Amino acid sequence: MSNLQETYARTDDDPLLLGGRVLKSRLFLGTGKLGREDLIPELAHVSGAQVITVAMRRVDLSSRKGNILAHVPDHMQLLPNTSGARTAEEAVRIARLSRACGAGDWIKIEVISDAANLLPDGYATAKATEILAKEGFVVLPYINPDLYVARDLVNAGAAAVMPLGAPIGSNRGLQTKEMIRILIAEINLPIIVDAGLGAPSQACEAMEMGVSACLVNTAIATAANPTRMAAAFALAIASGRAAHLAGLGRVLDKGSAASSPEEGRLTAFLET
Amino acid sequence: MDPQVKDITLNGETRSSRAQSLSELLVELGVNETALVAELNGSIVPQTDFTSTGISAGDTIELVRFVGGG
Numbered sequence: 001m002s003n004l005q006e007t008y009a010r011t012d013d014d015p016l017l018l019g020g021r022v023l024k025s026r027l028f029l030g031t032g033k034l035g036r037e038d039l040i041p042e043l044a045h046v047s048g049a050q051v052i053t054v055a056m057r058r059v060d061l062s063s064r065k066g067n068i069l070a071h072v073p074d075h076m077q078l079l080p081n082t083s084g085a086r087t088a089e090e091a092v093r094i095a096r097l098s099r100a101c102g103a104g105d106w107i108k109i110e111v112i113s114d115a116a117n118l119l120p121d122g123y124a125t126a127k128a129t130e131i132l133a134k135e136g137f138v139v140l141p142y143i144n145p146d147l148y149v150a151r152d153l154v155n156a157g158a159a160a161v162m163p164l165g166a167p168i169g170s171n172r173g174l175q176t177k178e179m180i181r182i183l184i185a186e187i188n189l190p191i192i193v194d195a196g197l198g199a200p201s202q203a204c205e206a207m208e209m210g211v212s213a214c215l216v217n218t219a220i221a222t223a224a225n226p227t228r229m230a231a232a233f234a235l236a237i238a239s240g241r242a243a244h245l246a247g248l249g250r251v252l253d254k255g256s257a258a259s260s261p262e263e264g265r266l267t268a269f270l271e272t
Numbered sequence: 273m274d275p276q277v278k279d280i281t282l283n284g285e286t287r288s289s290r291a292q293s294l295s296e297l298l299v300e301l302g303v304n305e306t307a308l309v310a311e312l313n314g315s316i317v318p319q320t321d322f323t324s325t326g327i328s329a330g331d332t333i334e335l336v337r338f339v340g341g342g
Binding site: 030031032033034037053054055056057058059061065067068069080081083096097098100101102103168169195215217218 | 282283284301303305306307308309311316317318319334335336337338339340341342
């Protein structure tokens with residue numbers, strides 16, 4: 001980018017305040033499905049991401065894998081998820097294990113009991129959020145973009161709400177756009193699109209609408225070149241944010257409006 | 273039977289162990305990792321307490337760690 005572009009598309013004077021942190025980057029990076037965990041430092045570097053998700057699983061006694069945290073740059077905020085939880089109680093248990101494992105206070109609540117559709121359970125998510133917020137966690141719940149669930153989460157002490165754009169891992173984009181638009185208008189917490197975004201243009205559109213950040217995993221991990229895709233998402237998210245701050249121009253319901261002035265046309269001049 | 277050998281349930285599977293503590297169990301398993309956490313009969317045990325946490329016959333132990341996820 002040129003210096004002028006950097007001046008007007010800058011995002012460092014527009015940080016996202018979340019959980020006591022000042023975040024310059026509005027791209028949250030997922031680490032699932034990466035063929036190589038040693039890609040993480042490069043993805044973090046080229047994207048500028050400051051928040052990174054991980055999951056908790058039983059130690060695999062039959063294989064020796066390295067510690068994923070060894071690949072996560074020190075400056076990054078860990079956002080462990082509660083994937084695998086089917087109930088509020090299991091999500092709470094995973095969150096407490098995560099904190100005891102040294103991951104800090106941030107937790108993404110993910111409660112999924114429907115293994116076929118992998119949709120989050122809003123009621124269980126709200127119950128887990130209420131318990132964990134009282135225990136001092138910075139709770140980021142993953143939900144269907146449902147206004148009533150989102151309101152419950154506000155009351156339960158969530159730090160943000162994270163609606164899905166499309167079914168998890170699908171790369172099908174911002175299918176829930178109209179519902180997310182309602183959350184942006186009604187919910188006084190950061191809205192972070194999580195799940196479904198498959199292309200940078202979709203993340204850009206979400207940011208233009210006014211969401212506060214996007215969490216991207218599968219789109220980067222399954223790209224032919226994850227490093228280039230991480231950089232592309234970072235640019236798209238910064239661009240969408242800049243467009244949101246600029247204020248999108250009006251949309252005409254019908255008809256057209258010339259961009260050049262109607263007055264003083266050369267042909268009209270010649271006719272007079 | 274060796275009185276030191278006891279049956280425990282580790283990560284959902286029954287196995288025999290001679291370990292007297294969680295840290296001895298890790299040595300027995302050949303697990304040499306940092307950033308682990310355990311659950312012993314449902315109570316969380318941070319890794320710093322593995323040496324001082326004893327194991328008895330019939331204990332249910334979960335040994336977990338972070339992996340890639342979204």
